[in-house]
Amino acid sequence: MMVFIFLLIASISTPALSQNSVRRQTIAVLEFEGNGVPDQTMQDVTKRFASEYAAFKGKKFILLDRNQMQRSLQEQGVRIYGCSTFKCAMDAGVVLGADFVVVGTLTKNGSVYNLRSQLIDVKNSKTVSRAEYDHITGDIVTIMSKEVKKAAAYLASAKIKSEAIQTEVVKVDVPEQKLIILPLEITLSQSFEQEKLPELVNEWIRGEVTFSEKSNLVDFSIEKTILSKEEFKSGVMSNEVAKVIGSQHNATHVLTWTLRVTESKAHVILSHFNIVGRPESVAKVEWLVGGLRARFKTKTDMDILKMQVRKYTWPVLGTTAPTGRFPADSFFARLWMKIKIAIDSFLFYIENTYGIAVVILILLLLSGFGLFFGYDAIKGDEPEPGIGFPPEY
Structure with a gap:
């Protein structure tokens, strides 16, 4: 009887295990250390x-509960507050059994x-990413609503490989999707800071790409280095240059942005295109499709x-934001968008397929048709010739 029950349990649990082929890794956020800042x-x-x-x-990772972490650290004699060094983080990570700290x-x-x-990888004893903001x-x-959120988004965008615990599925070597974000053209008024804004725009976009889980991102330090170069202070200026830069950093996709700021309005263009075509071994739903602009x-x-x-x-990533991510628009506003x-x-x-000249030609033709039909509508129907009365003398 016991053997029968064991075989029954095994037959039920084995398929379930094979479906969950990736273990959700754990991350522990330890208490931040304050210098000149109250403990509360x-x-x-x-x-x-x-x-x-x-x-x-x-939901790809499990964030450890703060109260439970504090109890475990206290029981093992590990510091709860003021633990900000690499060694202290490693000790806490081992005690908590966390994958990352x-x-x-x-x-x-x-x-x-x-x-x-x-962000520290406990298993491999190395720092994965750093977020440092001075002055x-x-x-x-304001710091909690902006800077702390920005730091969290930056560390969350760091690439972390999931740990496989079951290998019943045949693995296929697939090129890793990687997106690079580059400014195409920047024209600012004096009210905006030329040096800080490009990095901020990249951070805003990176945060949404990370949250969408549509693609991996190149390391932010690469984008920062590109933004700091004198020749790119006003943007990379063309999609061809953006493609070359993306290829140099092993990106498969490029998202460019254009920002023109006047005294009263900010005009923005977001464009996303592929550098590498979708491999045959990758399903359409798993590959980020480019050729989108807003x-x-x-x-x-x-x-x-x-x-x-x-x-x-x-929408430039080809998807929709989850409900509640942004304030809701009206039906007609969403339709017009x-x-x-x-x-x-x-x-x-x-433009990407045939060139900008063809786009201009299409716009001219559409303008011509619009003028023709508009003129025809304004002019109205001309009276047909017929027999009239002779003039009076």
């Missing part, structure tokens, strides 16, 4: 970082803050600009 504030900073990190990573510090010097954080001004609420204009307010850039990143993106993407496809 640091607990709030840590809590905010952990929630933002979890939001960006989605995040540690950080927030230092206040007068009215200026410095925020530093790092931050503003109150602690344009919009908005107020020059930084918060509104950030929201719009993040919002339009999703889809129509504009469809037209823009069609012209973008023609």
Whole structure:
């Protein structure tokens, strides 16, 4: 009887195990260390970082519970607060049985803050990524809503390989999808800081790409290096240059953005295209399809600009944002947005396939047809010739 029960359990559990071929890895966000910052504030900073990190990573990883972590560390005599060094993070990670650990510090010097954080791979004893922001001004609420969120998004975008625990599925070597984000053209008014804004726009887009889980990203340090070069201060200026840069860094996809700021409006264009075609071994649903473009204009307010850039990143990736990610638009606003993106993407496809001259020709033809039919409608029907009365004398 016991043998029968064992075989029954085995027959049920084996298929279930084969379906879950990847183990969800664990990440521990330790209490951030504060220098010149109250302990209660640091607990709030840590809590905010952990929630933002979890939001960006989605359900692929398990974030360890803070209260449970503190109990485990206290039982083993490992520091709970002030653990910001690599060695302390490794010790805590081993005790907690975590795959990855995040540690950080927030230092206040007068009215200026410095925020530093790092993601550590416990198994391989190495730092995966660092997020360091110096000379931050503003109150602690602003820092938590902007800088802490930015740091969490940056560390969440770091590439982490999942650990396979079952190999019943035949593995096929598939080229890794990798997206690089580059400014195409930047024209700013004096009210915007030329040096800081390009990096911020890249961070906004990276955050949404990471959250969408549609593609991996090249390391942010590569994009920062490109943005810092003098020849690219105003953008890379052409899609061909963007393709060359992407190829040099083993990217399969490129997302470019154009930003023209006047005194009252910010005009933005987001474009996404492939460098590498979809391999035959990869299903269509698993490959990020390029050839998409969206344009919009908005107020020059930084918060509104950030929201719009993040919002339009999703359709350019060929997907829709989850409900609640952004404030809801009306039905007609969503419909008009889809129509504009469809037209823009069609012209973008023609431009990439046949050249800009063909796009100009199509626009001229459409303008000609519009003028012809408009003139015809205004002129109306001419009276047909007929027999009239003779003139009076």
